[in-house]
Amino acid sequence: MSPLSNADMIIPSDAQLFAEHSKFLKQGSTVGITCVPFSGGQPKGGVDDGPVEMVRFGILDQLQGMGFKVELSAGMDKYKTMKPASDPPIGTLKNARYVSAAAKRVSEQVREHCEAGRIAVTLGGDHSIAMGTLVGSTSVYGDDLCVIWVDAHTDINTPETTESGNLHGCPLSYILGLCGEIGRDQPFAWVPSGCVRKDRLVYIGLRDVDAAEKVILRKHGIKAFSMHDVDKHGIGRIVEMAMDHVNKDRTLPVHMSFDVDALDPSVAPATGTPVRGGLTFREGHYICEAVAESGCLVALDLVEVNPKLGDPESLRQTVAVGCSLVRCSLGERLL
Numbered sequence: 417m418s419p420l421s422n423a424d425m426i427i428p429s430d431a432q433l434f435a436e437h438s439k440f441l442k443q444g445s446t447v448g449i450t451c452v453p454f455s456g457g458q459p460k461g462g463v464d465d466g467p468v469e470m471v472r473f474g475i476l477d478q479l480q481g482m483g484f485k486v487e488l489s490a491g492m493d494k495y496k497t498m499k500p501a502s503d504p505p506i507g508t509l510k511n512a513r514y515v516s517a518a519a520k521r522v523s524e525q526v527r528e529h530c531e532a533g534r535i536a537v538t539l540g541g542d543h544s545i546a547m548g549t550l551v552g553s554t555s556v557y558g559d560d561l562c563v564i565w566v567d568a569h570t571d572i573n574t575p576e577t578t579e580s581g582n583l584h585g586c587p588l589s590y591i592l593g594l595c596g597e598i599g600r601d602q603p604f605a606w607v608p609s610g611c612v613r614k615d616r617l618v619y620i621g622l623r624d625v626d627a628a629e630k631v632i633l634r635k636h637g638i639k640a641f642s643m644h645d646v647d648k649h650g651i652g653r654i655v656e657m658a659m660d661h662v663n664k665d666r667t668l669p670v671h672m673s674f675d676v677d678a679l680d681p682s683v684a685p686a687t688g689t690p691v692r693g694g695l696t697f698r699e700g701h702y703i704c705e706a707v708a709e710s711g712c713l714v715a716l717d718l719v720e721v722n723p724k725l726g727d728p729e730s731l732r733q734t735v736a737v738g739c740s741l742v743r744c745s746l747g748e749r750l751l
Contacts, residue, residue, distance in 0.1 A: 429483025434747035437711045440557075440669045441533050447479050447746065448529025450489040450538045450549075452522055453496060456514040457544025457584035460688045462724025464496065466738075467539035469723045469731065475539070475739045482748060487534060489525040495541075507598050508581035515583045516603035519548035526552025530714065537742060540719030542688070543571055546673050547587040547607060553715040554611040557669045562616045562662035562712070566703055567675040568691040570622060570629045570640070577628035584720075585626075592617070594632065614638055616668075618658045620703060621646065621678040624691045643693055651699040655706045663712060671715040672707055672745065674700075676738055686726045686734035697737065704744035716745050 428436075435444030451467035476486050498521070499514050506512045522538065526549050529536035538549045554561050565571070565588070573579075574589040575598040589595050593610030600609065619640035625633075633640055639661045641654050649657070663670060676684040680694035695703075707713050721738050723731045 430747045430749055431483030433749070434708065437709075437747070439667070439711045440714050441535055443532060443534040445483065446485040446487055446534040448487045448489070448532065448534040448536050449476070450522060450525045450529070450536065451492045452518070452538060452541035452545050453492060454518045454541040454545055456499065456511040456518060457542040458582045458688055460722060460725070463540070463542050463688055463720060463722040465723045466541060466719070466721035467492070469735050470539055470721065470738055473735045473739055475742060478739060478743055479746065482743065482746065484746065487529065487532075489528070495521070505581065507575055508578055509575050509583060509598070510581040512583065513603045515544050515547075516606070519545055519551070520606055522548030523551040523555070526715065527555045530556035535713065535746065536715040537746075538715075538717045540717065540721075542584040543567070543673070543675055543719045544584040544587055545719065546571075546717055547590050549673070549715060549717050550587070550591045550612055550671060551607060553671045554608070557714060559611065559613050559616070560668045561612065561714075562668050562670045563612055563618070564658060564662070564670060564672045564707060565617065565619045566621050566672065566678045566700075567619065568621060568624050568677045568694055569675070569689065570619060570625050570633065572629050572632050572638075573626060574632070577626070577632070579626070588617070589632070592636075594636070616662050618662050620654060620658055621695050623693055624689075643695075646695070646699065651695075651702050652706075655703055659706075659710060663710075666710050666712055668712065669714040670707060670710065670712040672704075672713060673717040673719070674704070674741060674745075675720045676718070676734060676741075677720055679737065684721075684734045684737050685730040686722050687720045688722050688725065689720075700737075700741060701744050704741050708745050708747045713745060716742065718742055
């Protein structure tokens, strides 16, 4: 057997392999990052510091170490200064004007990355910002865009069904066009109703669903895999079934929105609405790895890391897991 030459020893970077495998990205080796330090969609302070902590932990350097060029959206500080002086409830909805303004700005920044042909990665912030990320990605990829929503919660309450009025539990009702008059009126009139098709949405990891949300899922035939399904079939089969439902031939673009509370609190403790019995460390990472392997991923949200909840070790653990999920979604390989 002849010895390995220097040429044989050259290994393509993760970024090169990701770009070569991508079916939709013109600049697959460039990551467009939007940091959204925003907490207006829910009442617990601290989640607005999530993206800052991920940057401090080195997510940008980690992606560059994988061979990616990083394009960072400007004006991260503006999300905290755009809160209106007065934002009284609209029906039961809290901070509706603030959430709308932030989500609209997110949509513009995500659209810019998608139009440039790079993968759009958004670091939150609470999950209400997905109203903006999905408007941004669908404005470029249209209603062919498939959405994989990894979460303990469905986040599909309408303005009419939400009991808490917290908009991080409502983004999908706006995106799917399920809202009544309150949702269609100002300040959310800019959101294109039904920009994501109901048959292009699938959930993974559900385990805390409101009664009204169960009715919505059944009424509209929205596909969802709960933790019971994960236990029954195993995560590999669940991801395969989820992708088959929204993107059978793997010929459509995918936007994955990953809430860290989909993971069990023992894995990601520093988050605002933890629910026991969630995805393991490996199950969460397998989802990201499998979606990356499909070559279809065009946008990713990683949300609900809250540095103010828990001790320093809980924060370090959750931020580290969040960064790891992002890397795996962008094709980080062990071998």
